[in-house]
Structure formats: C-alpha cells, structure tokens
Amino acid sequence: MKHYATQMEAARKGIVTEAIEKVAEKELMRVDELMPLVASGKVVICANKNHKVINPEGIGSMLKTKINVNLGISKDCKDYDVELEKVMEAVKMGAHAIMDLSSHGNTIPFRRKLTAECPAMIGTVPVYDSVIHYQRDLSTLTAKDFIDVVRLHAEDGVDFVTLHCGITRKTIDQIRKHKRKTNIVSRGGSLVFAWMCMTGEENPFYEYYDDILEICREYDVTISLGDACRPGCLADASDVCQIEELVRLGELTKRAWERDVQVMVEGPGHMPLDQIAANMKIQETLCGGAPFYVLGPLVTDIAPGYDHITGAIGGAIAASAGAAFLCYVTPAEHLALPNVNDVKQGIIASKIAAHAADIAKGVRGARAIDDRMAEARRNLDWEGQWSCAIDPETAKAIRADRMPEHEDTCSMCGKFCAVRSMNKALANEHIDIL
Amino acid sequence: MKHYATQMEAARKGIVTEAIEKVAEKELMRVDELMPLVASGKVVICANKNHKVINPEGIGSMLKTKINVNLGISKDCKDYDVELEKVMEAVKMGAHAIMDLSSHGNTIPFRRKLTAECPAMIGTVPVYDSVIHYQRDLSTLTAKDFIDVVRLHAEDGVDFVTLHCGITRKTIDQIRKHKRKTNIVSRGGSLVFAWMCMTGEENPFYEYYDDILEICREYDVTISLGDACRPGCLADASDVCQIEELVRLGELTKRAWERDVQVMVEGPGHMPLDQIAANMKIQETLCGGAPFYVLGPLVTDIAPGYDHITGAIGGAIAASAGAAFLCYVTPAEHLALPNVNDVKQGIIASKIAAHAADIAKGVRGARAIDDRMAEARRNLDWEGQWSCAIDPETAKAIRADRMPEHEDTCSMCGKFCAVRSMNKALANEHIDIL
Numbered sequence: 001m002k003h004y005a006t007q008m009e010a011a012r013k014g015i016v017t018e019a020i021e022k023v024a025e026k027e028l029m030r031v032d033e034l035m036p037l038v039a040s041g042k043v044v045i046c047a048n049k050n051h052k053v054i055n056p057e058g059i060g061s062m063l064k065t066k067i068n069v070n071l072g073i074s075k076d077c078k079d080y081d082v083e084l085e086k087v088m089e090a091v092k093m094g095a096h097a098i099m100d101l102s103s104h105g106n107t108i109p110f111r112r113k114l115t116a117e118c119p120a121m122i123g124t125v126p127v128y129d130s131v132i133h134y135q136r137d138l139s140t141l142t143a144k145d146f147i148d149v150v151r152l153h154a155e156d157g158v159d160f161v162t163l164h165c166g167i168t169r170k171t172i173d174q175i176r177k178h179k180r181k182t183n184i185v186s187r188g189g190s191l192v193f194a195w196m197c198m199t200g201e202e203n204p205f206y207e208y209y210d211d212i213l214e215i216c217r218e219y220d221v222t223i224s225l226g227d228a229c230r231p232g233c234l235a236d237a238s239d240v241c242q243i244e245e246l247v248r249l250g251e252l253t254k255r256a257w258e259r260d261v262q263v264m265v266e267g268p269g270h271m272p273l274d275q276i277a278a279n280m281k282i283q284e285t286l287c288g289g290a291p292f293y294v295l296g297p298l299v300t301d302i303a304p305g306y307d308h309i310t311g312a313i314g315g316a317i318a319a320s321a322g323a324a325f326l327c328y329v330t331p332a333e334h335l336a337l338p339n340v341n342d343v344k345q346g347i348i349a350s351k352i353a354a355h356a357a358d359i360a361k362g363v364r365g366a367r368a369i370d371d372r373m374a375e376a377r378r379n380l381d382w383e384g385q386w387s388c389a390i391d392p393e394t395a396k397a398i399r400a401d402r403m404p405e406h407e408d409t410c411s412m413c414g415k416f417c418a419v420r421s422m423n424k425a426l427a428n429e430h431i432d433i434l
Numbered sequence: 435m436k437h438y439a440t441q442m443e444a445a446r447k448g449i450v451t452e453a454i455e456k457v458a459e460k461e462l463m464r465v466d467e468l469m470p471l472v473a474s475g476k477v478v479i480c481a482n483k484n485h486k487v488i489n490p491e492g493i494g495s496m497l498k499t500k501i502n503v504n505l506g507i508s509k510d511c512k513d514y515d516v517e518l519e520k521v522m523e524a525v526k527m528g529a530h531a532i533m534d535l536s537s538h539g540n541t542i543p544f545r546r547k548l549t550a551e552c553p554a555m556i557g558t559v560p561v562y563d564s565v566i567h568y569q570r571d572l573s574t575l576t577a578k579d580f581i582d583v584v585r586l587h588a589e590d591g592v593d594f595v596t597l598h599c600g601i602t603r604k605t606i607d608q609i610r611k612h613k614r615k616t617n618i619v620s621r622g623g624s625l626v627f628a629w630m631c632m633t634g635e636e637n638p639f640y641e642y643y644d645d646i647l648e649i650c651r652e653y654d655v656t657i658s659l660g661d662a663c664r665p666g667c668l669a670d671a672s673d674v675c676q677i678e679e680l681v682r683l684g685e686l687t688k689r690a691w692e693r694d695v696q697v698m699v700e701g702p703g704h705m706p707l708d709q710i711a712a713n714m715k716i717q718e719t720l721c722g723g724a725p726f727y728v729l730g731p732l733v734t735d736i737a738p739g740y741d742h743i744t745g746a747i748g749g750a751i752a753a754s755a756g757a758a759f760l761c762y763v764t765p766a767e768h769l770a771l772p773n774v775n776d777v778k779q780g781i782i783a784s785k786i787a788a789h790a791a792d793i794a795k796g797v798r799g800a801r802a803i804d805d806r807m808a809e810a811r812r813n814l815d816w817e818g819q820w821s822c823a824i825d826p827e828t829a830k831a832i833r834a835d836r837m838p839e840h841e842d843t844c845s846m847c848g849k850f851c852a853v854r855s856m857n858k859a860l861a862n863e864h865i866d867i868l
Contacts, residue, residue, distance in 0.1 A: 076836070076845065103850060128850065131867045138867050176860065181808040183856040190852035191867070194859040232852075233808030234793060234801060272801075273754050274794035299750060299790035301804040301811075304819065305828035309786055312743050313750045316733060320707050334811070334819075335829060336836040336845045352743055356733035359668065360708035367668060367706075370735040374615040374667030377735075377768070385738065385768075394739035395769060402510070402770040411510065411770045416537060416562065418624035418666075422617040425628040426610065433565045433572050433625070 006220040007045040009260035011038035019045050019056035027063050028364040034058070041253070042289045044262040046097070046121045046222040050157035055119035057096050059264065059291045061284075064363050065319040065354035068123065068293075068327045069095040069347060072102035073110050076337055080110050086340065087118055093347045095328070097121035097160075107132055108156070115157030123160040123224060125188045126150045127205070138195055143204035147211055154219040162266065163212065164189045164226035165205040166248035169196060171229070174241050182232030185269075189228025209252060213259045222262040224293055225249045230269035233301050237271040238279060250286035257288075264293045264325060267318075271297035276314060280322040291324035298329065307333040308349035315350060319357030326350050348391055355390075380408050380419055440654040441479040443694035445472035453479050453490035461497050462798040468492070475687070476723045478696040480531070480555045480656040484591035489553035491530050493698065493725045495718075498797050499753040499788035502557065502727075502761045503529040503781060506536035507544050510771055514544050520777065521552055527781045529762070531555035531594075541566055542590070549591030557594040557658065559622045560584045561639070572629055577638035581645055588653040596700065597646065598626045598660035599639040600682035605663070606630060608675050616666030619703075623662025643686060647693045656696040658727055659683045664703030667735050671705040672713060684720035691722075698725045698759060701752075705731035710748060714756035725758035732763065741767040742783035749784060753791030760784050782825055789824075814842050814853055 004010035010017045016031055023045055024034040037043035043060030059066050069090040073083055087098050098120050100111055107129055114122050126149045131138055133149055153161055167189060175183055175193070184190045192203055205212065216223055229245040231237040249265050256263045265287045268279060276297055283292050297314035298307055311329030319326060330338040330346030338346065358366035369388050376384030382399070386392040402411040409417040415433050424431045438444035444451045450465055457479055458468040471477040477494030493500050503524040507517055521532050532554050534545055541563055548556050560583045565572055567583055587595055601623060609617055609627070618624045626637055639646065650657055663679040665671040683699050690697045699721045702713060710731055717726045731748035732741055745763030753760060764772040764780035772780065792800035803822050810818030816833070820826040836845040843851040849867050858865045 075839075075848070103848065135868065138865055175856075181805065182812050182853070183860065185852045185856075187847055187850050187852045187855075190855040190859070191850075194855045194865045197859040197862070198865065233811065234804045235808055272793050273750060273790050300786060300793060301807040302789070302822050303782075303786050303824045305823070305825055305832055306782060306786060309743055309746050309783055310790070313747050313787065313790055316707060316747045317751065332832050332836075332846065334844070334846070335832040336838075338846075339836070348737075348740060349743055352734060352737050352740060353747065355736065356707050356744070356747055359706050359734060370668045371615065373735040374669055377667065378616050388736050389739070390737045391739055398739055398766050398769040402766075402773070404770075405509075410768070412766065412768070412772075413621055414509070414537065416621050416625075418619045418621045419616070421621075421624040421628045422619075425624070425631045426617065428631070431572055431628045431632065434569065 005217045006260045006262055007038055007047065008041065008262050011035045012260065019047050022056050023058035027058060040289070041257050041263060044222050044264055044291055046159035046262070048115070048154065048157045048159045048219050048221055050155065050219060051115045051122060051159055053117065053119050054121065054159065057121060059325045061291065061322045061324045063324065064366065065357050066096040066325045067094065067347065067350040067354055068097040068099055068325060069343065070099045070101050070327070072100045073104050073107065074102070074337060075104045078104060080113060083110065084113055084117065086343065087114065090343060090347060091118065091120045093344065094351050095120060095347055097123055099123040101125060101128065103132060111153070111156050111158065121159040122157070123162065124153050124158045125162045126153050127164060127188045127191050131191070138191065139198040141195065143201065143208060146204045147208050150212055151215050154215050154221045158221060160222040160224045160264065162188060162224045162226045163205045164192045164228040165203070165209055165252050166225060166245040167192060167228045168203055168206055171241070172196060174244065178239065178241055180236040180239065180241060182236055184228055185232030186226060186228045186230055188226055192228060209255065213256055213261050216261045217259050222264060223256055224264045224266055225252055227266040227269070230267065230295065231271060233270045234272050237268060238275050246283060246286055250288065253287045253290045264291045267292050267294040267323065268297040269295060270301055271299065271314060273299045273313070273317060276317045277321040280318055284322055292322060293325040293327065294318045294323045295327040296329055304334045305331055307331065308346050312349040312353040315353035316356045319354055320360035326354055351390055378419060439651045440694045440696055441472055441481065442475065442696050445469045446694065453481050456490050457492040461492060474723070475691050475697060478656050478698055478725055480593035480696070482549070482588065482591045482593045482653050482655055484589065484653060485549045485556065485593055487551065487553050488555065488593065491555060493759045495725065495756045495758045497758065498800065499791050500530040500759045501528065501781065501784040501788055502531040502533055502759065503777065504533045504535050504761070506534045507538050507541065508536070508771060509538045512538060514547060517544065518547055518551065520774065521548065524777060524781060525552065525554045527778065528785050529554055529781055531557055533557040535559060535562065537566060545587070545590050545592065555593040556591070557596065558587050558592045559596045560587050561598060561622045561625050565625070572625065573632040575629065577635065577642060580638045581642050584646055585649050588649050588655045592655060594656040594658045594698065596622060596658045596660045597639045598623045598662040599637070599643055599686050600659060600679040601626060601662045602637055602640055603630060605675070608678065612673065612675055614670040614673065614675060616670055618662055619666030620660060620662045620664055622660055626662060643689065647690055647695050650695045651693050656698060657690055658698045658700055659686055661700045661703070664701065664729065665705060667704045668706050671702060672709050680717060680720055684722065687721045687724045698727045701726050701728040701757065702731045703729060704735055705733065705748060707733045707747065707751060710751045711755040714752055718756055726756060727759040727761065728752050728757045729761040730763055738768045739765055741765065742780050746783040746787040749787035750790045753788055754794035760788055785824055812853060
C-alpha cells in the first residue's frame with residue numbers, strides 16, 4: 001500500500017507512481033527529472049483513482065503540448081454509442097483529453113461509460129452539469145447541490161473538473177462598471193454569475209473551496225480553475241476583469257497545492273497576437289508555474305467559420321510562450337455544434353499548433369519527424385512523406401486527385417520541381433524542363 | 435509633364451503622384467507621412483507605367499499587410515478566360531497582387547490580358563518564363579536571353595518581378611558543402627542554380643544587375659529580390675546559405691535605391707516559430723527596411739494538406755514582426771496544383787494572418803471591424819455578425835446547417851449561451867436554462 005492521496009503528494013514524498021513512470025517515458029525524461037515538476041505543481045498528471053483504463057499523460061509547459069476535445073450528449077446527438085465512437089475517433093486522431101460537455105438527459109451513464117472505456121483524460125464542468133443533473137431551475141439550486149455534483153463527478157472517475165472559483169460578488173460590480181464589449185462568454189462562468197445575481201449569494205465554488213479540495217484530494221481530481229472572465233473579443237483582452245480573476249486563480253492555486261491537489265489554470269480566449277506572450281508570462285508569475293490551459297487564443301474576432309485557424313495561430317504562440325494545454329477550436333465555433341468533420345478539422349489545427357510550439361520551445365524529440373519529412377521530400381519519396389504526415393489520407397487524396405505527368409514530381413510544379421532540378425544539378429546531370 | 439522615372443524618385447523629388455495620393459488615402463495616412471516612406475524605400479508602390487488599370491497599393495511594414503495569390507496558365511488549365519476569371523475572383527476575395535506563374539504555351543497573351551484588365555498588382559518570375567518563352571533547353575539560354583525576358587515583362591506592364599540575383603557561383607560550393615536537407619526549393623532559384631551548373635557561367639541576374647536596374651527604372655518595375663536559398667524545411671532555416679544570400683540581397687537593395695528603383699526582399703520558407711521574429715529583424719537591418727515578402731513561413735514540415743494553416747501561423751507572426759507582404763499558401767502546397775477551393779482556402783487563411791498581424795502591430799483602423807463584430811455578438815445580432823465576417827457565406831452555411839431551437843442562440847450552446855445568460859443577468863431578468 002502506497003501512502004499518498006494524489007500524484008502531487010506521491011512526488012512530494014518521493015514515491016514513484018506507475019503514472020509518473022509512464023509519463024516520464026512518454027516525454028523522454030528521466031523519472032528524477034519529472035518528479036520535482038509534479039511535486040512543485042509545474043506538471044499535472046490528471047488521473048482519477050477511479051479512471052482505471054487511463055493512459056496517463058503529463059501536462060506542463062516543458063512537456064509536449066497536449067490537446068483537449070469537447071464532446072458530449074446533446075439534444076441533437078442523444079445516442080451514447082455514437083458519441084462514444086466520436087470520442088474514440090478523436091483519441092485516435094490525437095486528442096489527449098476529452099471534456100464531456102453533455103447538455104441533455106441523464107448525464108451519468110455516458111460519463112461512466114467514458115471513464116470505463118476511454119484511455120484519454122476526462123474532464124467535465126460540474127456547474128454546467130448541475131442544471132441538467134437536477135433538472136431544476138438554476139435559481140433554485142443551492143451551494144450544496146453544486147458541491148454534490150463535484151463529488152459525483154469525482155466518484156465517477158473524472159480526471160479534471162473546470163470550476164469557476166475565481167469570480168466573486170465583487171465581479172458583478174466590476175462587470176457592470178467596466179462595460180466590457182462581451183461581458184462574460186464562458187458558459188460555466190455565466191451560469192455562476194447568473195446564479196449569484198439571482199440568489200444574492202457568494203460563488204459556492206469560491207466559498208466552499210476547502211470542501212472541494214477535500215473531494216479532489218480524495219479521488220485525485222485535478223482542478224482546472226476556470227476563467228469566467230476570459231475575453232470574448234479583442235477589445236476585452238487583458239482588461240481588469242480578466243487579470244483580477246487571474247490574481248484570484250493564483251491564490252487558489254496555492255491553496256490547492258497546500259492540500260497536494262493538482263491544479264491547471266484556464267486562460268484566453270480572444271486576444272490580439274501581441275498580448276499573448278505577456279499573458280503567458282503573467283500567468284506564470286501569478287500562478288507559480290501551474291500549467292496553463294488555453295482556449296485559442298483567437299487572434300481576430302472576424303473569422304467565424306475559420307476559428308480553427310485563428311485558434312491555431314494563437315495556440316501556437318501561446319504554447320511556445322508557455323501554455324501547456326490547448327482546447328481545440330472547430331470551424332463551427334460561434335456558430336453551431338460541431339459535426340464530425342468540424343471535430344476533425346479542429347483536432348488537426350490544434351495538433352499543428354501544439355507541434356509547432358513544441359519545436360519552438362525545444363521539447364525533446366519534437367522535431368525528429370519534421371527532419372524525416374524533409375529527407376523524404378528531398379528524395380521525392382512519397383511513401384516516406386505520407387508516413388510523416390499529420391493526416392496522410394487527406395494529403396494522399398489531394399495528390400491522387402491531380403496526378404502528375406511524371407511520377408517523380410507533383411502536379412504543382414511538374415518538371416519545374418525544384419527538388420528534381422537540384423538533385424540532377426548536384427549529380428551533374430542534364431536538366432530537362434520542357 | 436512630371437519629371438520622374440519611378441514612384442521612389444517622385445517621392446524623393448517631392449512630387450505627389452496619383453498613386454501616392456491613393457495609397458495614402460487607403461492607409462488612412464497623410465500624404466506627407468507616406469512620402470518619406472516611399473522615398474526611403476520602406477514602402478513600395480508596385481505600379482508599372484504600362485499597367486493602366488491598376489488600383490495602386492503600398493507595401494511596407496507600417497501599412498496594412500498585403501497578400502499575393504499565385505495563378506497562371508498550365509497544362510491543366512490552358513483556357514485564358516477561365517484563368518482570368520479565377521484571377522478576378524481572387525481579387526474579389528481580397529488578393530492585392532497576382533503572380534502569374536504560367537508554365538505552358540505562349541505566355542504573352544495571358545500576361546497582357548492581366549495587365550490590361552486586372553486592377554491588382556501583377557508579378558512574374560522571368561527566369562521561370564524564359565524556358566517557356568523560348569521553348570529551348572535551359573542550358574542553351576544565354577544571359578541576354580534572360581534579360582530580354584525581363585524587358586519583355588516590363589514592357590507588358592508587370593508591376594514586380596522576382597529575380598534571384600542573390601546567388602552566385604560561390605553558392606554552388608556552399609550548397610554542396612553544407613549539405614542542407616532540402617538544398618534549394620525555390621523553383622526560380624533552382625533554375626538559376628541548374629543553369630550555372632550546366633553552363634559554368636555566373637548568375638546573369640547578378641552579373642547584369644545594372645542592366646536590369648535600367649529596365650526597371652524605365653517602366654517603374656519593382657524588383658522582388660528572390661530568395662533562392664529560402665529554407666525548404668525546418669532543419670535548413672536560418673542557416674549560412676539563407677543568411678549569406680540575405681546579405682547579398684541587402685547590398686543589391688542599396689544598389690537599386692541608388693537608381694531610384696523600388697525593391698522588395700523575399701523571405702522564408704519553412705522555419706521554426708521561434709526563429710521568425712529574429713529573421714524579420716535581421717532582414718530589416720541588412721536590407722535597410724525594404725519591405726519583406728514572405729512565403730509562409732511554414733512552422734512545421736509535417737502538415738501537407740494543411741499548409742494554409744502552418745503558413746497562417748508563420749505569416750501572422752512574421753507580419754506582426756515586420757513582414758509587409760504575404761504570399762498565400764494553399765492546402766495543396768507540396769502536393770498538387772491548387773484547385774478553386776484550395777485558392778479560396780489559401781486566400782482566407784492569408785487574410786486572417788494579415789489581419790491578425792495588422793491588429794498586433796497597430797495598423798490604423800485595423801481593429802475597428804473586430805470591435806463591430808464584438809458588439810454584434812453581444813447583441814446576438816446575426817446580420818451584424820455576417821456583415822463583419824471574413825467569409826459570411828461559409829459562416830451562414832454552418833449556422834443554417836444546424837439551426838437552433840431558439841432564434842436568439844446558436845445550436846452550439848443553445849440556452850446555455852453565455853451571451854444570452856449575461857444579457858439577462860445584467861438586465862436583472864430571470865434566466866431559464868432548461
């Protein structure tokens with residue numbers, strides 16, 4: 001019997017858990033390099049004791065950047081098996097975490113199915129599920145109701161929970177006074193805010209934070225401190241509301257660490273490109289290096305239909321500047337529930353952003369596959385290129401759709417192919433272009 | 435009769451041309467702010483005297499970032515009218531420049547059609563066209579043949595020509611010695627390199643640079659100094675070959691400016707994200723602030739099929755760090771000739787990158803449309819959102835495909851819509867979620 005509550009406590013006590021061993025191996029690190037990062041909170045390993053099938057991953061700025069995919073049961077998609085298939089497909093495509101944002105019916109069976117069958121980290125937003133779970137009007141829910149849902153999710157094996165602990169009654173005045181262009185755009189945050197407005201009470205996730213810590217400690221649930229005030233447009237970025245909440249999240253991070261509870265901090269949001277690196281740095285100082293989990297950032301507001309691209313730009317910059325975990329954004333963001341193709345496009349864009357960032361920040365081994373791709377390109381080795389491609393099927397289909405005249409080129413340049421010309425020139429061969 | 439050869443000479447002589455006036459108006463600048471930038475070479479206005487229908491644009495790091503689209507007649511698309519339709523569609527979608535990379539048949543009629551009918555800046559790559567123009571084996575062409583094609587393009591009204599003047603016979607040894615993973619991937623650059631290898635002669639675009647300057651001065655053709663050694667993979671980025679060529683391009687820039695010839699400098703290519711800003715800075719110092727025209731940069735090598743995204747990430751960072759002109763990259767890059775949809779995807783990704791960069795570097799008026807979008811979102815004003823969207827048709831189609839239950843929300847969040855909850859909370863209304 002190993003005497004520890006959480007991975008953080010284990011690391012602090014010098015106990016090498018199976019999860020720590022596995023994560024170290026995946027990250028090409030020695031266990032003794034990883035242990036102090038887990039002990040200090042700079043790396044989290046989200047692995048609920050009741051999530052038996054988990055294939056553990058570490059999240060931290062010096063590890064490979066991880067990506068999250070949001071899925072769940074909705075009125076439009078009520079079939080548990082179909083949704084689980086989507087989950088498994090997302091994991092196959094490279095998602096490290098699945099957030100279950102189910103918004104319809106009895107949410108328990110699907111959540112339990114997830115933790116029973118899915119090897120990726122599972123996250124939830126308990127405040128969001130509370131309304132669904134009790135099927136009662138938001139204003140009638142009590143603080144205890146919310147905390148009970150956190151406990152239910154913990155028992156169900158959820159690895160991390162987004163909790164909007166950082167807004168308080170003071171935030172109500174702040175939001176009213178500062179007249180942000182888009183107020184609060186966090187769904188969970190808006191529910192907490194609305195509940196406070198309707199009941200006149202303090203944020204239960206703030207008021208009963210110690211109770212939450214006990215639950216999280218017991219099951220080793222990582223708290224993902226939600227950013228209710230994340231900017232919903234460029235104009236609101238890095239404003240008083242956002243930064244004051246971040247200050248609160250930093251305080252709450254330290255309180256969690258005192259109980260050996262693992263913590264991530266959530267971040268923007270919509271943000272001009274030139275503010276991203278500064279935000280990553282401020283989060284690091286305020287939150288003591290706790291892993292930063294960002295949604296986007298989206299570097300412009302005007303690209304509905306293409307927010308996987310605006311998010312990939314922001315995400316790549318954020319992760320290269322210290323963010324550890326990217327929530328995917330799909331082309332349907334701001335418009336509709338994503339369909340299967342949107343999910344795929346969102347995952348690939350996030351993977352590109354994460355990988356580009358890993359190369360930039362020198363994550364071990366990250367660039368090896370790019371170097372293999374470069375060799376394959378120089379050798380006009382198409383099979384080699386497919387084996388390195390982030391989505392070989394799509395790449396193959398584009399080439400197959402417009403087959404070249406000459407097998408050793410592609411239809412883009414034909415005999416003008418620079419690779420072909422150079423290979424011949426360097427071999428002192430004659431170059432035929434026409 | 436105004437006595438000036440080029441826009442640069444006019445600006446230096448204090449002559450306010452019609453083009454300078456129009457560009458100042460578009461950039462929300464006063465003429466007296468723009469004039470010194472054109473005079474010093476920090477802004478170019480690519481406008482051949484024979485391109486009568488041009489709607490002039492300025493290119494420079496403090497102006498709105500411009501984007502270029504490559505099109506042209508090929509074996510697969512020989513119909514001039516169809517290709518011109520694509521050109522006009524690209525301009526409608528936001529392309530500021532069209533590079534005619536025609537690679538088939540008689541290239542003269544299409545080029546002349548372009549400069550007679552298209553209001554966007556027209557660019558070409560004369561070395562590339564030389565092989566087609568003469569329909570002779572590359573090794574049989576003479577230095578004079580190449581220069582004659584430059585003159586032909588100038589007479590035809592081309593606004594800027596990519597010339598790979600920066601590689602010399604020394605480059606042959608350098609490429610052989612440094613064993614880059616992908617040698618030279620610039621098509622034009624590889625042709626110049628191959629020609630030098632086969633003939634044993636010096637690069638004609640370097641050797642006869644003064645003759646080229648006379649031609650460009652006469653017609654006011656802007657030289658786009660090609661980067662033959664732009665990295666074709668992350669591993670080759672910022673290496674000796676690339677940077678030494680950039681040093682040459684800086685020298686050639688100054689020689690052009692002595693003759694009042696306008697110059698842009700072309701840049702990477704494939705490049706790790708963390709090297710981009712440094713490259714922009716070094717180009718600025720070496721080339722005295724001449725506008726930087728980049729292809730990408732692509733921040734990873736492993737995403738064929740998605741290089742419009744890898745290019746948007748790199749392009750946004752490059753432009754925010756000083757690049758002035760982005761060459762679009764389509765999803766078909768590295769694989770095939772882009773089809774109509776690829777062209778569209780490439781243009782939109784480039785526009786997103788350019789716009790995000792303009793906001794980041796504080797280009798005048800750039801963020802106004804984002805602020806309007808934010809207001810429309812807060813008001814759940816869907817018509818307002820479409821009017822600000824970069825591609826309203828695509829955004830509308832996504833929403834229409836999955837219509838919401840409630841008109842005032844979207845199917846993504848339904849009644850969980852944070853905007854709706856907040857609007858009600860701030861109006862002290864009851865919030866119904868179920």
